[in-house]
Amino acid sequence: MKLILLGAPGAGKGTQSEFIVDKYGIPALSTGEILRAAVKNGTPVGLKAKSYMDAGALVPDDVIIDVIKERMGEPDAAKGFILDGVPRTVAQAEALEKMGVEIDLVLDIEVSDENIIERLSGRRVCEKCGATYHTLFKPSQVPEVCDRCGGRLIIRKDDEPETIKARLATYHEQTEPLVDFYRQRDKLVEIEGSYSVEKTRDRIDEVLGALPK
Numbered sequence: 543m544k545l546i547l548l549g550a551p552g553a554g555k556g557t558q559s560e561f562i563v564d565k566y567g568i569p570a571l572s573t574g575e576i577l578r579a580a581v582k583n584g585t586p587v588g589l590k591a592k593s594y595m596d597a598g599a600l601v602p603d604d605v606i607i608d609v610i611k612e613r614m615g616e617p618d619a620a621k622g623f624i625l626d627g628v629p630r631t632v633a634q635a636e637a638l639e640k641m642g643v644e645i646d647l648v649l650d651i652e653v654s655d656e657n658i659i660e661r662l663s664g665r666r667v668c669e670k671c672g673a674t675y676h677t678l679f680k681p682s683q684v685p686e687v688c689d690r691c692g693g694r695l696i697i698r699k700d701d702e703p704e705t706i707k708a709r710l711a712t713y714h715e716q717t718e719p720l721v722d723f724y725r726q727r728d729k730l731v732e733i734e735g736s737y738s739v740e741k742t743r744d745r746i747d748e749v750l751g752a753l754p755k
Contacts, residue, residue, distance in 0.1 A: 543622035549651035552658040573627035648724040651735035666695035
């Protein structure tokens, strides 16, 4: 089961990825974590990536794909994996194909921009203990005060509406074209993500359960 999860920032990819990892016993391969591990372990591909990172340059797509492919060869990925953070662009998806990385299914979690802005801009974080709240879905008992430690609840810069809009614009420009890319290859399944976490999870479970064993 080799999967890719697509969806805008705040669509719920992380939450649904955790569910798939727990239920199906396959790892989520995070590009950032894999790059850091490869550099730390001094693998040939890791050293190549490090040379770009040390120079303050972006790591090229072919090196990122090399690092991912190296990680796919580890025992825990033998039954499959979820790709997290790659591909971000059509160029990266084409590079995966050229290197012989076969993807079984791409799940596209669809949530409107308006819904995402509401979800993310309502998040609050305690500046003392890091506990998270939401003004609509998980409010604190006293507004702007943490239930756990009494600390002040703040809005992270990532959750400010202007930041969210900028992240969404980047997603629509760079990553959303992957939806058509994988649809043309008959690998895409659209998942309605504006319902509850549980409903989205059940739909994903239904789709994955129908895959050939």
